[in-house]
Amino acid sequence: MEVESINILNYIDALVSQNLFSSFSKEELLEILKKEHYELKIYEKGQIIHLQNEICKEIDIILEGQVSVQNIIENGNVLTIGVFSACDIIGANLIYSNSNFYTMTVISTAKTTVLHMSKELILTMCKKSEKFMLSFMQAISDRSIVLADKINTISLKTIRKSIIDFLKYEYYIQKDTVIKLNISKKDFAERLGIQRSSLSRELNKMRRDNLINFDARSITIKDLKIVIGIR
Amino acid sequence: MEVESINILNYIDALVSQNLFSSFSKEELLEILKKEHYELKIYEKGQIIHLQNEICKEIDIILEGQVSVQNIIENGNVLTIGVFSACDIIGANLIYSNSNFYTMTVISTAKTTVLHMSKELILTMCKKSEKFMLSFMQAISDRSIVLADKINTISLKTIRKSIIDFLKYEYYIQKDTVIKLNISKKDFAERLGIQRSSLSRELNKMRRDNLINFDARSITIKDLKIVIGIR
DNA sequence: CTCCATTAGTTACCTTGGTAACTTACTTGA
DNA sequence: TCAAGTAAGTTACCAAGGTAACTAATGGAG
Numbered sequence: 109m110e111v112e113s114i115n116i117l118n119y120i121d122a123l124v125s126q127n128l129f130s131s132f133s134k135e136e137l138l139e140i141l142k143k144e145h146y147e148l149k150i151y152e153k154g155q156i157i158h159l160q161n162e163i164c165k166e167i168d169i170i171l172e173g174q175v176s177v178q179n180i181i182e183n184g185n186v187l188t189i190g191v192f193s194a195c196d197i198i199g200a201n202l203i204y205s206n207s208n209f210y211t212m213t214v215i216s217t218a219k220t221t222v223l224h225m226s227k228e229l230i231l232t233m234c235k236k237s238e239k240f241m242l243s244f245m246q247a248i249s250d251r252s253i254v255l256a257d258k259i260n261t262i263s264l265k266t267i268r269k270s271i272i273d274f275l276k277y278e279y280y281i282q283k284d285t286v287i288k289l290n291i292s293k294k295d296f297a298e299r300l301g302i303q304r305s306s307l308s309r310e311l312n313k314m315r316r317d318n319l320i321n322f323d324a325r326s327i328t329i330k331d332l333k334i335v336i337g338i339r
Numbered sequence: 340m341e342v343e344s345i346n347i348l349n350y351i352d353a354l355v356s357q358n359l360f361s362s363f364s365k366e367e368l369l370e371i372l373k374k375e376h377y378e379l380k381i382y383e384k385g386q387i388i389h390l391q392n393e394i395c396k397e398i399d400i401i402l403e404g405q406v407s408v409q410n411i412i413e414n415g416n417v418l419t420i421g422v423f424s425a426c427d428i429i430g431a432n433l434i435y436s437n438s439n440f441y442t443m444t445v446i447s448t449a450k451t452t453v454l455h456m457s458k459e460l461i462l463t464m465c466k467k468s469e470k471f472m473l474s475f476m477q478a479i480s481d482r483s484i485v486l487a488d489k490i491n492t493i494s495l496k497t498i499r500k501s502i503i504d505f506l507k508y509e510y511y512i513q514k515d516t517v518i519k520l521n522i523s524k525k526d527f528a529e530r531l532g533i534q535r536s537s538l539s540r541e542l543n544k545m546r547r548d549n550l551i552n553f554d555a556r557s558i559t560i561k562d563l564k565i566v567i568g569i570r
Numbered sequence: 571c572t573c574c575a576t577t578a579g580t581t582a583c584c585t586t587g588g589t590a591a592c593t594t595a596c597t598t599g600a
Numbered sequence: 601t602c603a604a605g606t607a608a609g610t611t612a613c614c615a616a617g618g619t620a621a622c623t624a625a626t627g628g629a630g
Contacts, residue, residue, distance in 0.1 A: 211487035241472070245475075248432070250438070252479065259410060262490070264413075266587090294607060301494065306587050306588065308609055312610090324607095499616095525577060533618090536617090
């Protein structure tokens with residue numbers, strides 16, 4: 109649980125170049141960032157940054173690395189809500205809410221640098237810059253869209269529908285019937301919130317039904333109708 | 340699809356008394372509310388206020404009545420995300436987001452008066468009052484908490500667990516082992532996102548297992564361990 | 571009060587997918 | 601390059617719950 113401490117000056121350039129802080133100059137930002145209002149930390153891969161039900165006292169801005177927001181269900185089952193990386197904000201939707209504890213677990217999936225900022229500091233910046241305020245509101249809003257989308261995804265009742273939903277999304281992004289998987293099958297199963305063995309079984313069934321082909325790192329859509337078809 | 344049009348003056352007292360607008364006086368609010376920036380509408384019971392995938396151009400403040408936010412899944416299955424009434428805001432989490440279309444359907448479940456306000460009007464008010472800005476941010480944040488909670492709820496894999504989760508929540512609210520149901524069994528099933536017949540079956544099983552008793556309008560918890568126990 | 575619509579209850583049948591217990595294939599560090 | 605750890609594939613077994621097709625009860629409207 110040891111965390112490395114590092115200097116904000118190494119990251120100040122990266123900060124002002126990102127959308128949220130772009131309305132501040134390097135000097136303004138350093139002036140605003142008073143020692144007591146922020147903390148810069150490095151988390152190793154696999155470290156838990158926030159635990160489900162922990163109280164949220166500050167927001168986290170990811171400067172580099174990657175974190176995964178997961179819902180850990182009773183018997184150890186995992187549902188991955190989203191994966192976030194540089195410039196993403198974690199906890200923005202909690203800090204000003206009525207019920208400010210983490211509803212999910214936040215875990216680093218790579219060596220990650222995080223800037224923890226206090227509620228007061230955010231408020232100060234909102235007052236100083238309308239652009240910041242709007243960006244911050246957008247960050248909160250976007251997170252709620254991610255959650256709503258996830259509800260739509262996990263409301264699909266069969267594994268086959270979940271897989272097709274995933275393929276539709278990736279086909280839209282990758283514009284190719286050969287969908288490259290950049291995650292392991294295990295992570296894929298967690299993303300869908302199902303057992304790995306069940307995913308494997310259903311992929312096989314879909315191959316048998318001539319809908320797809322797949323190997324370790326890609327899925328090929330053989331029947332485009334399943335992707336174009338009604339959700 | 341006809342909607343009745345009414346005068347803002349009838350509602351101005353109710354408006355300034357609610358938390359969101361409490362930093363404005365009646366006169367200030369009337370001054371801010373320029374004709375082109377808002378619209379007051381009455382919806383009859385069962386009318387669709389916003390359809391899933393419709394673009395969100397304004398936020399809705401419920402002045403009286405009740406609306407239900409529902410996720411309608413393919414074969415007509417319904418999952419009720421939440422029921423909202425006077426003083427609640429709908430669409431706050433969409434208006435400033437990147438992807439501003441409704442992820443759910445909003446439907447009135449009683450005769451409902453709604454104040455539709457434009458994005459610009461909200462921005463004006465955020466700039467005029469820090470308290471308003473914070474309240475508005477809280478409204479967005481709270482909606483994301485509702486969504487996250489719903490994910491936790493629907494991630495429970497068995498109907499029995501969903502029912503127990505519901506009973507836990509209601510026991511916490513009602514502080515009585517006799518849980519009064521203020522909704523029909525049909526609505527209850529929709530809230531859990533399951534078939535009515537399946538709910539009925541599982542309630543019977545739980546009664547057979549001596550965990551609960553139930554009738555048309557209440558469920559009695561017979562074994563409190565199921566409520567206190569690990570989620 | 572009666573009729574019609576909505577809500578509730580019931581249950582046989584069958585699909586889906588979780589579980590567990592394996593085997594097999596990768597990958598990475600020493 | 602070998603060993604160990606991790607990921608992936610496979611499958612028999614079985615519980616959960618969706619489906620559909622009923623019947624029963626309830627509750628307003630006229």
